[in-house]
Amino acid sequence: MRGARIEVTGIVQGVGFRPFVYRLAKKTGITGYVKNMGNSVEILAVGGGEEINDFLAGLERDAPPLARIDNVSVQPTDEKDLQAFKIVESSSAGGSGSVLPPDVCICETCLAEINDPSNPRYGYPFTVCVDCGARYTIIETVPYDRVNTSMTDFPMCSECKREYEDPVDRRFHAEPTCCPACGPSYHLYYGSKLVDVINPVEAAVGKLDEGRIVAVMGVGGTHLASALDDTVVQRLRRRFNRPEKPFAIMVRGLEAASKFASLSEIEKRLLTSLRRPIVAVQKKSLAPELVAPGLDNIGIMLPYTALHHLMFNYTDADGFVMTSANLPGEHMFTEAEKVVASGFSDYCLVHNRRILNRVDDSVLRVVGGRPAFIRRSRGYVPEPIQLEKESMEVVLGLEIG
Numbered sequence: 001m002r003g004a005r006i007e008v009t010g011i012v013q014g015v016g017f018r019p020f021v022y023r024l025a026k027k028t029g030i031t032g033y034v035k036n037m038g039n040s041v042e043i044l045a046v047g048g049g050e051e052i053n054d055f056l057a058g059l060e061r062d063a064p065p066l067a068r069i070d071n072v073s074v075q076p077t078d079e080k081d082l083q084a085f086k087i088v089e090s091s092s093a094g095g096s097g098s099v100l101p102p103d104v105c106i107c108e109t110c111l112a113e114i115n116d117p118s119n120p121r122y123g124y125p126f127t128v129c130v131d132c133g134a135r136y137t138i139i140e141t142v143p144y145d146r147v148n149t150s151m152t153d154f155p156m157c158s159e160c161k162r163e164y165e166d167p168v169d170r171r172f173h174a175e176p177t178c179c180p181a182c183g184p185s186y187h188l189y190y191g192s193k194l195v196d197v198i199n200p201v202e203a204a205v206g207k208l209d210e211g212r213i214v215a216v217m218g219v220g221g222t223h224l225a226s227a228l229d230d231t232v233v234q235r236l237r238r239r240f241n242r243p244e245k246p247f248a249i250m251v252r253g254l255e256a257a258s259k260f261a262s263l264s265e266i267e268k269r270l271l272t273s274l275r276r277p278i279v280a281v282q283k284k285s286l287a288p289e290l291v292a293p294g295l296d297n298i299g300i301m302l303p304y305t306a307l308h309h310l311m312f313n314y315t316d317a318d319g320f321v322m323t324s325a326n327l328p329g330e331h332m333f334t335e336a337e338k339v340v341a342s343g344f345s346d347y348c349l350v351h352n353r354r355i356l357n358r359v360d361d362s363v364l365r366v367v368g369g370r371p372a373f374i375r376r377s378r379g380y381v382p383e384p385i386q387l388e389k390e391s392m393e394v395v396l397g398l399e400i401g
């Protein structure tokens with residue numbers, strides 16, 4: 001076989017799959033191309049039989065962590081040797097039925113960048129790369145290219161473009177990539193007035209530490225945040241008209257989580273997973289009573305975006321209340337104007353990137369040693385649910401607000 005036409009289906013868009021295929025082709029001496037087809041990736045691989053076998057073996061074995069390969073079909077072809085391996089323009093053919101990637105937490109490399117004063121992305125809340133960050137929440141349509149996301153509102157600066165076009169860079173074809181020079185930004189409002197500060201995130205955290213209620217717009221919606229203090233939480237409850245609803249808290253790490261709850265190993269794994277759900281866990285007496293009044297469990301999550309990590313950089317607090325901001329019976333706010341107009345909070349920390357698909361925090365609880373969904377959303381949606389048996393009966397429920 002001199003060549004193979006390969007079709008890969010599964011979660012292969014927005015997870016660094018094409019750059020991975022490019023690097024694999026270089027490594028195994030393959031020429032040809034890789035192309036995004038909307039609901040699959042098409043690869044033409046030209047080379048000797050051994051090279052093609054190595055290439056095919058690596059395709060499944062070394063796929064990026066966020067990719068999920070459902071099927072690989074291989075058709076032999078008699079293509080002539082090509083000069084190089086290329087990533088070619090996407091085709092919109094076969095765009096329906098695509099599996100889009102969910103939004104996952106910031107990776108360790110990006111986290112190191114936002115904490116490094118010498119890095120251009122130091123302190124930048126939208127830092128992302130091909131292995132991490134926003135996906136589904138910013139996608140308008142397939143194929144997953146920047147032009148089909150809300151990042152199309154932010155043309156790349158020359159340095160971001162250089163990274164995006166460099167096959168050995170980890171931001172090669174990272175569609176949401178941006179930097180402080182070219183990307184979205186946060187703004188702080190007091191009531192409906194814009195607050196003139198150099199660092200709105202730091203200023204917002206200062207207000208939280210003072211006991212103010214702050215609406216925090218994030219990747220797929222908006223949280224109402226407050227300090228972990230019963231007096232402040234009581235104010236939040238009155239203002240938000242939620243006398244008893246259990247509020248979730250975000251804590252800076254597992255050590256802080258252990259102050260408020262008893263955690264099993266599986267709960268720790270869920271809390272620190274790429275998907276970063278809220279996990280309902282056994283409450284300890286140190287947890288403020290009014291966060292989850294009358295309950296013996298509490299919903300805890302760890303920081304998942306660059307913004308959240310930056311928030312904890314600006315405070316000594318172990319955590320904050322972070323509850324979804326929505327009107328009763330309605331969806332969580334996804335538009336900055338509505339967040340500001342809602343009047344739920346003293347301050348609003350909002351950004352100017354359009355949220356195209358709203359996602360609430362996922363909520364899990366470990367039952368009988370296995371995770372069970374209370375709400376399946378951020379980090380999991382829109383991944384399909386794979387059922388174990390074809391004849392299984394499935395009951396679906398709808399939750400609003």
Ligand SMILES: [Zn+2]
Nearest residue numbers: 107110129132
């Ligand atoms: Zn990253």
Ligand SMILES: [Zn+2]
Nearest residue numbers: 157160179182
């Ligand atoms: Zn830039």
